[in-house]
Amino acid sequence: MTTGAERIDTLAVVGVGLIGGSFALALREARRVGTVIGVGRGRANLDAAIVRGIVDRAVTLDRPWTREIEAADLVLVATPLGEYPALFSALAAHPPAHAIVTDAGSTKESVIAAVRAHLGAPAARFVPGHPIAGTEHSGASAAFATLFRDRTVVLTPVAETDRAALATVANLWSACGAHVRELDPAVHDRIFAAVSHLPHLLAFALVDLLAARPDADDVFRFAASGFRDFTRIAASSPEMWRDIALANRDALVAALDAYRAQLDNVASMVAAADGAALEAVFARAAAARRAWGAARSTAAAVPADGSRER
Amino acid sequence: MTTGAERIDTLAVVGVGLIGGSFALALREARRVGTVIGVGRGRANLDAAIVRGIVDRAVTLDRPWTREIEAADLVLVATPLGEYPALFSALAAHPPAHAIVTDAGSTKESVIAAVRAHLGAPAARFVPGHPIAGTEHSGASAAFATLFRDRTVVLTPVAETDRAALATVANLWSACGAHVRELDPAVHDRIFAAVSHLPHLLAFALVDLLAARPDADDVFRFAASGFRDFTRIAASSPEMWRDIALANRDALVAALDAYRAQLDNVASMVAAADGAALEAVFARAAAARRAWGAARSTAAAVPADGSRER
Numbered sequence: 001m002t003t004g005a006e007r008i009d010t011l012a013v014v015g016v017g018l019i020g021g022s023f024a025l026a027l028r029e030a031r032r033v034g035t036v037i038g039v040g041r042g043r044a045n046l047d048a049a050i051v052r053g054i055v056d057r058a059v060t061l062d063r064p065w066t067r068e069i070e071a072a073d074l075v076l077v078a079t080p081l082g083e084y085p086a087l088f089s090a091l092a093a094h095p096p097a098h099a100i101v102t103d104a105g106s107t108k109e110s111v112i113a114a115v116r117a118h119l120g121a122p123a124a125r126f127v128p129g130h131p132i133a134g135t136e137h138s139g140a141s142a143a144f145a146t147l148f149r150d151r152t153v154v155l156t157p158v159a160e161t162d163r164a165a166l167a168t169v170a171n172l173w174s175a176c177g178a179h180v181r182e183l184d185p186a187v188h189d190r191i192f193a194a195v196s197h198l199p200h201l202l203a204f205a206l207v208d209l210l211a212a213r214p215d216a217d218d219v220f221r222f223a224a225s226g227f228r229d230f231t232r233i234a235a236s237s238p239e240m241w242r243d244i245a246l247a248n249r250d251a252l253v254a255a256l257d258a259y260r261a262q263l264d265n266v267a268s269m270v271a272a273a274d275g276a277a278l279e280a281v282f283a284r285a286a287a288a289r290r291a292w293g294a295a296r297s298t299a300a301a302v303p304a305d306g307s308r309e310r
Numbered sequence: 311m312t313t314g315a316e317r318i319d320t321l322a323v324v325g326v327g328l329i330g331g332s333f334a335l336a337l338r339e340a341r342r343v344g345t346v347i348g349v350g351r352g353r354a355n356l357d358a359a360i361v362r363g364i365v366d367r368a369v370t371l372d373r374p375w376t377r378e379i380e381a382a383d384l385v386l387v388a389t390p391l392g393e394y395p396a397l398f399s400a401l402a403a404h405p406p407a408h409a410i411v412t413d414a415g416s417t418k419e420s421v422i423a424a425v426r427a428h429l430g431a432p433a434a435r436f437v438p439g440h441p442i443a444g445t446e447h448s449g450a451s452a453a454f455a456t457l458f459r460d461r462t463v464v465l466t467p468v469a470e471t472d473r474a475a476l477a478t479v480a481n482l483w484s485a486c487g488a489h490v491r492e493l494d495p496a497v498h499d500r501i502f503a504a505v506s507h508l509p510h511l512l513a514f515a516l517v518d519l520l521a522a523r524p525d526a527d528d529v530f531r532f533a534a535s536g537f538r539d540f541t542r543i544a545a546s547s548p549e550m551w552r553d554i555a556l557a558n559r560d561a562l563v564a565a566l567d568a569y570r571a572q573l574d575n576v577a578s579m580v581a582a583a584d585g586a587a588l589e590a591v592f593a594r595a596a597a598a599r600r601a602w603g604a605a606r607s608t609a610a611a612v613p614a615d616g617s618r619e620r
Contacts, residue, residue, distance in 0.1 A: 133535075152534070154532070190525070196534070199516065199541075207594075211598035223506075230509045230539070234595045237596070238589050241588075249580055256577045260573055262519045285516075288520070288521035295530075
């Protein structure tokens, strides 16, 4: 997208969690940032971020935080999506003098709508982004500098997005080791509803169901590696996923409806003891999953000599 | 269960795949077995098992295989469940002189019914078993000696089960490094329907659904580690899982019905934008999953000084 080596003097990270904290650490390691200012709800998490060297100083959201970051060159918003409208309103009231604003939210149409509704004039300098990285852990203590290495970061610019701002944000994510791609925001939301948001809901739903069983202790006692991997994402932040489900509601409802229809079919096959139909579903799935795994292994084997896409 | 160090002269493994092959390798490594005879459908897989030193000699099922194993001390049946009735009928027609017969099937009530219907007199010397181990890979080439180390093996003896045969099978699984537990067969089937068979169906159903989308390429391109782990089990053997779904049909239908009702509830919460209800589901699930993960880590940290349960 761009080839210059952008360096920013002052980075403000609003929401110093796994994503925001790792972005700051990665830019520090790449020597692309001078000062990092952390902004967040909880003082304890911010203090942990200072101790870990993620941020140089920090301010809580109940203070006049926009004043603290008015000289920032880049503001990364990496809070749960539900916080965005209030954050954008505060930034609109006291806009940083010249900052580019970007975000790390898992949905993009809702974010763009919130930007247009609340951020006001600086909307052109807002670059909607979504790093496809994370673990089931959260908070500054979970952050690490290599989180984005060889991961994809999707940027979803819209008509009003400043192209220079877009290039700067892309360049900084590349400096974190990420592969930057652009997508239309609606396409982004549809894809991630299917491949990320739906699986999270399915995993949460399963673990909640099993935990409510009278024999839950036995069920969990005999759970093994298949269960472990299937449900890893069910340990994710409830607040973050509540906000994602609400922010991407339309696409998620569509994905859920399709899945429920699929599950009705599969349940009918089981009830009817239709082994051939079940085997056909399983065989198509296994072939697709194996092909995906093989393609992913090949992609991961691309030499780290700079020839990979940036 | 027993503390003697049983050693068997001749082991017959019917179905030399991931489970059967790994059992043979583990017993060899523990010096608990003399000769291993492989029995299976495909010559190529059996030849691979010979080359890898898993079995000493092998015979395909279209030959008079029961004659080849008539001197066996232990017969492990580790094929897909759908093969069991034919295998048991063959063994009943030409029973091994003194062998204990055991199995590695993922369901137990159906296996016990097949034993009673087809195996005849040797049923008392049949020990129903289920090693809770595996990967998404199959075949002799996937077998390895440490597959069962620190894994659970469930044995589900019934009234007619010979206690000495049970003790021998338990002892041999312990020699593979496994923790042996006993369960009632119906309880076993209900637990594993919930914690293993249902998740497999959910994962197969999701990948099959996504692969059929017009935008499947895009969806898979942006799939990341959450999807990877959630769907790992969807690469499992379609035939094996078809047979499990059919063999454990009643318990699986019950588990599927409960899950579909749960998913209807969650879908209603999303459609109604009921953030509080969604967060409650997610929070209960995350708490249960984190507690399970923590308990599992603690269990894995038990010192390997012989103090662990055997």
